[in-house]
Amino acid sequence: MRIVFVSTSVGPLGSGIGGGVELTLRTLAGGLSKMGHSVTVVAPLGSVLTLSESNSASERSGIGAVRLMEVAGALHVPSQTRDRSAPLSVPANSVLQNMWHRVIELAGTERFDVVLNFAYDVLPFSEADAIGVPVTHLVSMGSLSDEMDLAVRSVMTTHPGCVAMHSRAQAETFGTDVASGVTIVGSGIDVERYEFSPHAGDDLAYVGRISREKGIEDVFAVSAASNRRVRAFGVMEDRAVWDAAARAFPGARVAHEGFLSTQDLQRQLGECAALLMVHRWVEAFGNVAIEAMACGVPVITYDRGGPAEIVQHGATGFVVAPDNVDAVVEAVGRLDTIPREQCRRRVLEHYSGRAFAGRVAAWLGSLARR
Numbered sequence: 282m283r284i285v286f287v288s289t290s291v292g293p294l295g296s297g298i299g300g301g302v303e304l305t306l307r308t309l310a311g312g313l314s315k316m317g318h319s320v321t322v323v324a325p326l327g328s329v330l331t332l333s334e335s336n337s338a339s340e341r342s343g344i345g346a347v348r349l350m351e352v353a354g355a356l357h358v359p360s361q362t363r364d365r366s367a368p369l370s371v372p373a374n375s376v377l378q379n380m381w382h383r384v385i386e387l388a389g390t391e392r393f394d395v396v397l398n399f400a401y402d403v404l405p406f407s408e409a410d411a412i413g414v415p416v417t418h419l420v421s422m423g424s425l426s427d428e429m430d431l432a433v434r435s436v437m438t439t440h441p442g443c444v445a446m447h448s449r450a451q452a453e454t455f456g457t458d459v460a461s462g463v464t465i466v467g468s469g470i471d472v473e474r475y476e477f478s479p480h481a482g483d484d485l486a487y488v489g490r491i492s493r494e495k496g497i498e499d500v501f502a503v504s505a506a507s508n509r510r511v512r513a514f515g516v517m518e519d520r521a522v523w524d525a526a527a528r529a530f531p532g533a534r535v536a537h538e539g540f541l542s543t544q545d546l547q548r549q550l551g552e553c554a555a556l557l558m559v560h561r562w563v564e565a566f567g568n569v570a571i572e573a574m575a576c577g578v579p580v581i582t583y584d585r586g587g588p589a590e591i592v593q594h595g596a597t598g599f600v601v602a603p604d605n606v607d608a609v610v611e612a613v614g615r616l617d618t619i620p621r622e623q624c625r626r627r628v629l630e631h632y633s634g635r636a637f638a639g640r641v642a643a644w645l646g647s648l649a650r651r
């Protein structure tokens with residue numbers, strides 16, 4: 282297949298502003314091209330797409346190719362920072378609009394079989410018919426905006442099958458009618474990018490954007506109550522939330538380590554005793570859970586959204602009642618009962634980038650132009 286990816290409009294690929302969708306896009310571009318499909322990625326100016334060694338090898342042998350096309354324009358405000366009833370605003374000279382214009386131009390000069398939209402925004406749903414090529418949508422977050430809910434629901438009526446999501450829990454946030462019509466593709470990572478680390482240090486880890494919905498307050502609360510240091514990796518999206526948590530829990534020791542490349546992140550994450558996932562929203566999937574497990578790091582998660590479908594309680598980590606900091610602290614005390622190699626094995630067997638790309642290819646193949 283000749284596939285066009287349209288990236289998120291909230292930040293360039295590689296910036297971390299887009300969150301898990303950046304990793305998802307990279308994994309799929311690499312995985313689909315290794316299967317022999319050609320992939321054109323249309324993304325905001327400044328995007329970087331570092332594919333793995335094995336991708337360069339397959340490109341050299343003539344299998345699949347990934348082409349990145351950068352498009353200038355104003356970035357969009359992420360939906361999770363807005364009220365759910367607020368209309369999604371389109372900035373002047375919108376990068377999303379510019380990316381879709383580029384796709385329309387491309388479709389006029391080259392033959393494509395299918396377009397895959399990664400942006401959590403209504404515009405790709407309304408632009409879809411202007412392209413003349415089937416458009417599919419991989420929705421990266423749960424329900425956050427009334428306008429987006431409407432767009433998802435309506436495209437599922439006019440173009441059945443064209444929406445995929447990462448987990449059952451994510452799909453259900455849009456309503457049971459939507460959940461029954463979407464394709465669940467899970468997620469995956471290029472496991473070879475993550476080194477297994479057999480020995481744990483004392484520190485705990487948090488990985489993700491620093492924001493309210495990711496539960497930064499509870500990260501501080503767990504640190505204070507367990508007397509363990511937490512290393513926090515990720516983009517500082519909301520400094521006010523971080524500062525308020527630091528004031529509320531003066532006994533906490535939480536160090537912000539910044540946003541690291543996958544290579545550096547996996548090295549530092551591998552030294553940690555566990556990953557904390559104490560989110561307030563319904564996490565759509567939680568790529569960071571499988572990234573941690575690939576390094577041999579168990580995950581302690583609230584029973585809320587995708588991570589609770591990934592973590593096997595007592596085997597690869599602990600699933601505890603949502604918002605229950607004491608239960609997290611208690612699980613921290615039982616981490617030595619989790620064999621780290623079991624975490625790694627689970628990712629190899631269930632969350633490889635290859636298997637993920639295979640599921641997405643099957644879904645795209647069922648909708649692509651013939």
Ligand code: UDP
Binds near residue numbers: 304515516542570
């Ligand atoms: N991430 C990273 N470096 C860091 C911290 C985070 O590359 O220092 C990436 C991480 O690999 C993951 C993403 O940021 O892919 C966070 O994704 P997740 O799905 O957990 O959350 P989202 O932000 O999409 O809600």
